[in-house]
Amino acid sequence: MRHALQAEWTSMRGALHAEWTKLRTVASTGWLALAAIALTVALSAVVTAAVNTTTGSHQDITKLSLTGIDLGQAVIAILAVLTITNEYGAGMICVTLAAMPRRPTVLAAKAAIVSGVALAAGAIAVLCCLLVGRIILPANGFTPAHGYALLSLASGPTLRAAAGSVLYLALIALLSLGIATAVRDAATAIGVVLGLLYGFPVLVQLVSDPHWQRRLQQIGPMTAGLAIQATTNPRGLPIAPWAGLGVLAAWAAAALLAGGLLLRLRDA
Amino acid sequence: MTGTTTPYRSDMRAGRDGFAQLLQAEWTKFRTVRGWVIGMVAAALVMVLLSVLSAAGDRPNCAGRGGCPSIAVGPGGEAVADSYYVVHQPLDGNGTITVRVTSLTGLLPPAGGAFGQPVPPADPLSAGRPGVEPWAKAGLIVAESTKQGSPYAAVMVTGSHGVRMQYNYTHDTAGSPGAVSTRSPRWLRLTRAGDTLTGYDSTDGARWIKIGTALLTGLSTTVQSGLFVTSPQDAQMNQHPFVTEGAVGPTLATGVFDDLSLQGARPPGAWSGDDIGGPEGGYPALAGGFHQTGGSFTVSGSGDIAPQVGGVESVGLTIDYSLAGTFAGLIVVIVLGTLFITAEYRRGLIRATLAASPRRGRVLAAKAIVIGAVTFVTGLAAAAVAVVLGEHVLRANHNYIYPVSTLTELRVIVGSAALLALATIVALALGTVLRRGAATVTTAIVAIVLPYYILVPALPAGAAQWLLRVTPAAAFAIQQTLPQYPQVSNLYTPANGYFPLAPWAGLAVLCAYTALALGLAAFFLRRRDA
DSSP states (O other), rough: OOOHHHHHHHHHHHHHHHHHHHTSSSSSHHHHHHHHHHHHHHHHHHHHHHTTTTTOOOOHHHHHHHHHHHHHHHHHHHHHHHHHHHHHTTTTTHHHHHHHOHHHHHHHHHHHHHHHHHHHHEEEEEEHHHHHHHGGGGGTTSSSGOOOOOOOOHHHHHHHHHHHHHHHHHHHHHHHHHHHHHHOHHHHHHHHHHHHHHHHHHHHOOOOOHHHHHHHHHHOOOHGGGGGOOOOOOGSSSSSSHHHHHHHHHHHHHHHHHHHHHHHHHHH | OOSOOOOOOOSSSOOOOOHHHHHHHHHHHHOOOOOOHHHHHHHHHHHHHHHHHHHHHHOOTTGGTOOOOOOOOOOHHHHHHHOOOEEEEEEEEEEEEEEEEEEEEEEOOOSOOOOSOOSSSSSSSTOOOEETTTTEEEEEEEOOSTTTTOOOOEEEESSSSSSEEEEETTTEEOOSOOOSSSSSSSSEEEEETTTEEEEESSSHHHHOOEEEEOTTEEEEESSEEEEEEEOOOOOEEEETEEEEEEEEOOOOOEEEEEEEEEEEOOSSSOOOOEEEGGGGGSOOOOEEEEEEETTTEEEEESSSSEEESSSSSSBOOGGGGGGHHHHHEEEHHHHHHHHHHHHHHHTTOOOOOHHHOOOHHHHHEEEEEEEEHHHHHHHHHHHHHHHHHHHHHHHHHHBBBBBOOHHHHHHEEEEEEEHHHHHHHHHHHHHHHHHHHHHHHHIIIIIHHHIIIHHHHSHHHHHHHHHHHHHHGGGGGOOOSOOOOOOOOOOOGGGGTTTTSOHHHHHHHHHHHHHHHHHHHHHHHHHOOO
């Protein structure tokens, strides 16, 4: 029994190592990670520079500072999609599966590596976003005098929003990987992922029934997942922060399961 | 070396490599990939399905006001607001009505509605502040009848747009500028001669300046003539970062008139007041009234005599509402347009394609024509079905849909199909330049779909309008059905369905992007090895 576990771990370690080498040695990985960070921080900077305190009710400055995630997730999705579709495109998948015939192990290793990259890029992006917010927002009047504390990870809700946003990006990467494994084509996969992410917010606008709006926001991967960023007015949220992230995790798990099953059942 | 050798020429007849053959080749490539054909059908289906679903989920937006008001239709066939207070007498045949206006004052709803809530219409003036709506109107009117939507011509002073002559709801001519007050009153005159009405204004009651004429074809002999006052709802822009809201509430205006004279045949009788439309007249309005002391009339009115416009408080929906599913269709056709070229690179088929037809520009043109035409035809069918079905479902749910001309409806359907086709060609061209499926699809979606559907509802109106001028998303203007009227104050923002560019101009922006992308694609296709 112990021996079997050890063998399992050895093969997993080998798979992880292989996947990391494949991802690390492709030029596009670095550029995409960089682009994800840059776009996230850029959008957050633009948003925080555009807001001011004169516009009414109390604003959620943590959420505002993390707006860039809306855009950065698209790049993380590309990165995750490419880790598997590049293999299909180049025929590399046959080599991979010949070397590691246990297909679930391959997918698990890919999932671990790609979510690790997303976590790392996400952590840098989120920290930069909060820093940008901390620097820019007080200049726009978001000062303690107006009832806005400086953005700080020492405050519980902000820490939750920041950590949650990083996790959000990792889950987006897993969702994208699962879908890409199922459809095997980069263009189709990214179309499905972006349709799924941005489609729900659009649907919410199209439906005028408040009950359905709320329902759609609760099941949409982006609308539910980003509830984790809210730090004020918890009652106004369609879904509780961690529950929302749980919805996204369920989407990611379902996508990975579907991808894993299809990977097992089909010829490469 | 004396003689020359004849270069080798094959005896075989060259195969035909005309453009028609290229088109046929590309069409064969498209129709024989099952996934693409299914994808194209799916694009049409999701477009129709989402449109019908969003229409079915809609509740009548006038449910809270005790049923849908009946909305009047003007002589031009457009939905109109026709709510005002009138002090009138019948006029038989030709005649002239003259009056002096000495004051126009009013009441506005409280400043700045609460964040997230338009000013509630119930008793909005209890906390009202004095002020005149820029398009509050007080003056003379000659109307076919006191029925809503009847043909009319009117000369009026306005809150801050000087004297105007307006007729049949959509026509507006400027007279002398300046506001009216007891120190600087205005004399107004409206003359009827058959079907022709002529408006005049004067600052001293002696020298009259003609403003314009209105031809009201088929005006009956007996018409209603008199004084009217009305004041449209107050449209304030509440701008928050990433949220733009309109606070809208009804207003009231009061005009003071004297020196009233009506020359012409009329049955005996006194001046009588009528609240046309009123609170249930299809336009948010307050109750009006009048009182007469000697030769002086004080008339209060609320509402508007103007075409209906869309917006926060609009009572109806536009037909483009049933094209809500366009975004889903767009995403699918963008993927298909991308695959049409990137699949060739991935499989190495591009080398066979270019070997068979070495003139690369023509290959690109053939691909663009084939995928564009297929998308256009699919989009046309989907848009037509979506509009017809969506309208049906919306009507069945007791929603009011603004009437539009068949030509406009046709423009919206054909334009939406063109929008889909152009988006596909942009994706094809981008795919030729980038050669990578994921990057191409993301770029196309971010450029075409994201600005309109994600950013425009979230951004302040100014930024949203800028986006809808310069990005390919400008093409969504082709789906706008209600025209913008300078003489009707409203929040003409993208969120309310008003685009900064005219419909075809918006589509032209996308055409320009398509041409640019195709140019780049042709350049790179020629300069790089496949």
